[in-house]
Amino acid sequence: DSGVTQTPKxxxxxxxxxxxxxxxxxxxxxxxxxxxxxLDQGLQFLIQYYNGEERAKGNILERFSAQQFPDLHSxxxxxxxxxxxxxxxxxxxxxxxxxxxYFGPGTRLLVL
Amino acid sequence: xxxxxxxxxxxxxxxxxISIINCAYENTAFDYFxxxxxxxxxxxxxxIAIRPDVSxxxxxxxxxxxxxxxxxxxxxxxxxxxxxxxxxxxxASTGFQxxVFGTGTRLLVSP
Numbered sequence: 628d629s630g631v632t633q634t635p636k637x638x639x640x641x642x643x644x645x646x647x648x649x650x651x652x653x654x655x656x657x658x659x660x661x662x663x664x665x666l667d668q669g670l671q672f673l674i675q676y677y678n679g680e681e682r683a684k685g686n687i688l689e690r691f692s693a694q695q696f697p698d699l700h701s702x703x704x705x706x707x708x709x710x711x712x713x714x715x716x717x718x719x720x721x722x723x724x725x726x727x728x729y730f731g732p733g734t735r736l737l738v739l
Numbered sequence: 740x741x742x743x744x745x746x747x748x749x750x751x752x753x754x755x756x757i758s759i760i761n762c763a764y765e766n767t768a769f770d771y772f773x774x775x776x777x778x779x780x781x782x783x784x785x786x787i788a789i790r791p792d793v794s795x796x797x798x799x800x801x802x803x804x805x806x807x808x809x810x811x812x813x814x815x816x817x818x819x820x821x822x823x824x825x826x827x828x829x830x831a832s833t834g835f836q837x838x839v840f841g842t843g844t845r846l847l848v849s850p
Binding site: 675717 | 837842
């Protein structure tokens, strides 16, 4: 158990809908990273937050957004969902000056 | 230049054998090279990591070999066990930033 929690574990929704994925980092970790894992694209970095502020953006679609709250949990919002958004979404966290990213169990999103 | 190339895509090793997975990178700014292990239905878990000022790092049965001049690094799993059957990802990052992952290697250790 990495100490990173993600909810929900599974999510099934329809095209055009909007969903919110939630992540709670390990205790004391200020950085949160979101990754998408799909069969064709592998593990791709989406976005990073540090202590509530956006730090880096990767291959994140404009339909996707994220935020980190004062209690350090983070949410990834996916809107106008398309079939191709079906994937595993992982959250990872790290300490302030640490390199090691600890991954949560992921949320499996299926868009029908 | 941000890519990390990983091979092989899949690997079958007999129990007790050595599993070897290779990765190559182009971006010389990368300064942290972790390996992650992922079991089905689980998130990636850090296995072992290395920085470019070291040519080899060993932790138990797992060893990273690093060749800075060739921009290559590899994971060796000694005395491979059926419980090692999983997908392995190499990755690289600059500073404390995003991880760039390889495409993964599915390892099967036969009993």
